[in-house]
Amino acid sequence: MKLGYSKREGFLKEPLIDEVENILRSFHQQWLLHNEAAFQKGAINSAYITKRHSLADEQRQILLKFISSHSVVDLARQILGEDAQFLNTQLFFNPLNHLQKNYWHRDIQYTDLNQSQQQEILTSGESQVIHMRIAMADEPGLEVIPGSHNRWDTEDEWRVRMQLDGKIQSDPISSSEKISLRRGDLLIFDANIIHRGLYGKDRFAFDILFCKPLPHIMKYRTAETLPLVEELAIMECPEVF
Numbered sequence: 133m134k135l136g137y138s139k140r141e142g143f144l145k146e147p148l149i150d151e152v153e154n155i156l157r158s159f160h161q162q163w164l165l166h167n168e169a170a171f172q173k174g175a176i177n178s179a180y181i182t183k184r185h186s187l188a189d190e191q192r193q194i195l196l197k198f199i200s201s202h203s204v205v206d207l208a209r210q211i212l213g214e215d216a217q218f219l220n221t222q223l224f225f226n227p228l229n230h231l232q233k234n235y236w237h238r239d240i241q242y243t244d245l246n247q248s249q250q251q252e253i254l255t256s257g258e259s260q261v262i263h264m265r266i267a268m269a270d271e272p273g274l275e276v277i278p279g280s281h282n283r284w285d286t287e288d289e290w291r292v293r294m295q296l297d298g299k300i301q302s303d304p305i306s307s308s309e310k311i312s313l314r315r316g317d318l319l320i321f322d323a324n325i326i327h328r329g330l331y332g333k334d335r336f337a338f339d340i341l342f343c344k345p346l347p348h349i350m351k352y353r354t355a356e357t358l359p360l361v362e363e364l365a366i367m368e369c370p371e372v373f
């Protein structure tokens with residue numbers, strides 16, 4: 133991905149999108165019940181959707197089958213290589229407070245890698261983690277700095293991302309691109325591109341994360357989010373697990 137992102141309009145269609153959305157909405161209802169404090173404090177996402185006991189087995193299997201279907205995995209393999217691995221899932225929704233500001237970041241800044249390790253990965257020219265975001269409803273989408281997945285920050289980007297010299301994480305950054313999404317669209321983006329979510333409308337997006345099988349990333353994968361051994365037989369591409 134030269135620019136660090138790529139969009140496919142109308143990727144997920146009826147009736148599968150309805151089926152997936154219903155499962156995600158029932159997960160979200162439960163999440164809201166159990167995470168009210170986090171939601172009040174400003175949470176904009178949940179994770180581990182496919183964790184055992186978070187969903188009925190049948191619902192969990194539908195999601196896992198979709199995640200490991202050729203239509204999804206072939207795209208992940210084009211970017212990450214044949215040994216691409218499933219990493220996790222996330223749901224992105226609007227903050228409770230409509231005035232809450234978003235924040236520019238690279239996912240890698242939340243890992244335990246130091247700055248020079250982060251710089252080395254960014255300048256390696258290879259994606260290590262991607263998000264495959266599927267919008268369940270029309271949404272403002274994501275704002276990105278095209279090409280920033282393969283280079284370190286400019287001075288201005290760094291000041292915003294690190295909130296230095298009076299800058300804050302929600303300040304505008306020049307040369308950004310806004311990518312709006314309609315229900316069913318897929319946005320693939322490098323987790324390390326400088327990006328921020330755009331809140332609004334009825335934002336409800338399902339992110340499937342894939343990665344290269346590298347120990348410093350795979351350590352974030354949780355066994356409980358994977359299919360049971362006996363469920364692998366019903367998956368099109370069980371190798372991603």
Ligand SMILES: O=C(O)CCC(=O)C(=O)O
Pocket residue numbers: 176224239263274327328329330339
């Ligand atoms: O949609 C968002 O709120 C931001 C997305 C994001 O930060 C991420 O996927 O890492």
